[in-house]
Amino acid sequence: MLKELLKPEIEELIEEHRWRELKDVLIEWNPSEVALLLESLKVSRAIILFRLLPKEFAYEVFSYLPNEVQEKFLKELTDEEVIKIVEELDPDDRTSLFEELPAELVQKLLLSLSDEEREKAIKLLGYPENSVGRRMTTEFLTIKPEFTREEALEYIRLNGKKVETIDILYVVDNNGKLIDDININHIVLADPGEKIEKLLDGNYVYLSAYDDQEIAIRKMKQYDYPVLPVIDRSGVLVGIVTFDDIFDLYQEETTEDIHKIASVLPIDISYKQASSWHLFSKRIIWLAVLLVIDLASSKIIQGFSYLIAAVTALAFFMPVLVDTAGNTGSQIATIIIRALALGELRSKDIWKTILKEIAVSLIIGITLAILIFSITQLWHGIDIKVSVVVGLSMFAVIIWSNLVGLWLPIILNVIRIDPAVASSPLITSIADISGLFIYFLISKAILGL
Numbered sequence: 001m002l003k004e005l006l007k008p009e010i011e012e013l014i015e016e017h018r019w020r021e022l023k024d025v026l027i028e029w030n031p032s033e034v035a036l037l038l039e040s041l042k043v044s045r046a047i048i049l050f051r052l053l054p055k056e057f058a059y060e061v062f063s064y065l066p067n068e069v070q071e072k073f074l075k076e077l078t079d080e081e082v083i084k085i086v087e088e089l090d091p092d093d094r095t096s097l098f099e100e101l102p103a104e105l106v107q108k109l110l111l112s113l114s115d116e117e118r119e120k121a122i123k124l125l126g127y128p129e130n131s132v133g134r135r136m137t138t139e140f141l142t143i144k145p146e147f148t149r150e151e152a153l154e155y156i157r158l159n160g161k162k163v164e165t166i167d168i169l170y171v172v173d174n175n176g177k178l179i180d181d182i183n184i185n186h187i188v189l190a191d192p193g194e195k196i197e198k199l200l201d202g203n204y205v206y207l208s209a210y211d212d213q214e215i216a217i218r219k220m221k222q223y224d225y226p227v228l229p230v231i232d233r234s235g236v237l238v239g240i241v242t243f244d245d246i247f248d249l250y251q252e253e254t255t256e257d258i259h260k261i262a263s264v265l266p267i268d269i270s271y272k273q274a275s276s277w278h279l280f281s282k283r284i285i286w287l288a289v290l291l292v293i294d295l296a297s298s299k300i301i302q303g304f305s306y307l308i309a310a311v312t313a314l315a316f317f318m319p320v321l322v323d324t325a326g327n328t329g330s331q332i333a334t335i336i337i338r339a340l341a342l343g344e345l346r347s348k349d350i351w352k353t354i355l356k357e358i359a360v361s362l363i364i365g366i367t368l369a370i371l372i373f374s375i376t377q378l379w380h381g382i383d384i385k386v387s388v389v390v391g392l393s394m395f396a397v398i399i400w401s402n403l404v405g406l407w408l409p410i411i412l413n414v415i416r417i418d419p420a421v422a423s424s425p426l427i428t429s430i431a432d433i434s435g436l437f438i439y440f441l442i443s444k445a446i447l448g449l
């Protein structure tokens with residue numbers, strides 16, 4: 001019954017200072033559920049509840065809080081409480097927190113850590129930003145190939161509680177270099193006295209500490225591994241990356257790409273926590289840039305205004321052509337950006353992709369050109385020449401917009417700029433402007449004006 005209490009009932013218990021009941025309620029919850037509750041409360045109330053929790057439980061709850069909420073907690077807790085929390089966090093969670101804190105606070109917290117924990121923290125922070133090294137944990141279990149089954153199991157029994165996972169163990173040589181990985185099931189089911197080296201198959205997947213984080217996402221998805229080992233440049237095993245770390249990273253990367261595709265600067269905090277001014281600052285820059293770009297459409301219309309004055313019917317179909325151009329470019333750009341993000345499109349595949357998309361755009365172009373030509377012929381008072389102009393323009397605009405939406409993400413990827421920058425609004429604006437120009441050029445040529 002206590003576990004089913006809702007937020008209003010929790011707040012009522014706080015108002016009435018019924019601390020013992022509150023504690024009994026919260027310790028029945030999952031740490032992630034408590035974290036969600038604390039996130040939804042005012043910081044002052046959340047801190048009260050946080051301090052009621054048993055220490056080990058509280059540390060686990062803290063690791064589930066978003067970084068921006070963690071930072072607010074650190075400002076409210078005492079120095080002693082902060083030091084203890086930071087000391088108890090897993091190395092990868094601690095690194096993620098340090099990345100969000102001001103440099104002077106990070107320096108202060110580093111000095112407060114034990115020598116062992118400080119060394120771990122500095123080592124992880126020393127890797128490049130957005131690298132696998134920043135995401136890995138240094139708490140893992142290794143065994144030697146010369147271990148017997150019994151020696152390995154005894155070693156796991158003695159040391160397994162200190163590490164994040166023992167589902168997969170890593171076999172290293174005397175220099176710490178990774179030799180192989182082995183599932184604990186294979187050890188448990190092995191014959192008594194059998195040596196670990198006899199159980200190895202040499203088939204393992206690993207990451208470099210200097211790999212980009214997206215490579216970790218791709219490999220974990222490709223091989224369906226819950227954990228991957230991380231090595232340094234000399235092949236020494238320096239850490240592991242687990243599924244929960246990658247899932248968090250995947251959410252961050254996906255959110256960032258969605259924001260970029262919508263021409264919004266990545267919002268680095270939750271929407272609920274973001275102020276109106278923060279949201280304004282993330283949206284206004286691209287909107288202003290796109291506004292300036294879209295002014296080119298007005299200049300093109302102005303330059304060909306004599307055509308519209310001579311054949312008023314041309315104006316009827318401008319919105320249709322412009323919107324179709326933008327939609328076409330946006331469609332292909334989204335497909336290509338997704339393929340690049342998943343690693344499905346490599347440099348060797350580019351020309352094959354271009355030929356495939358040209359074929360697709362030709363079919364789409366012919367189909368929509370015939371459709372719009374037929375519709376204009378059914379339109380009362382539209383001259384056959386105007387229908388031809390509209391049909392040809394539709395065909396040309398689709399081909400061109402498809403090429404723009406295809407090439408822009410690829411070019412940005414080649415010059416190492418996130419292809420998500422080639423967002424739908426940007427592609428749409430470019431396609432709109434060029435589509436109008438193509439339309440008026442074809443109109444001038446066919447109508448002889």
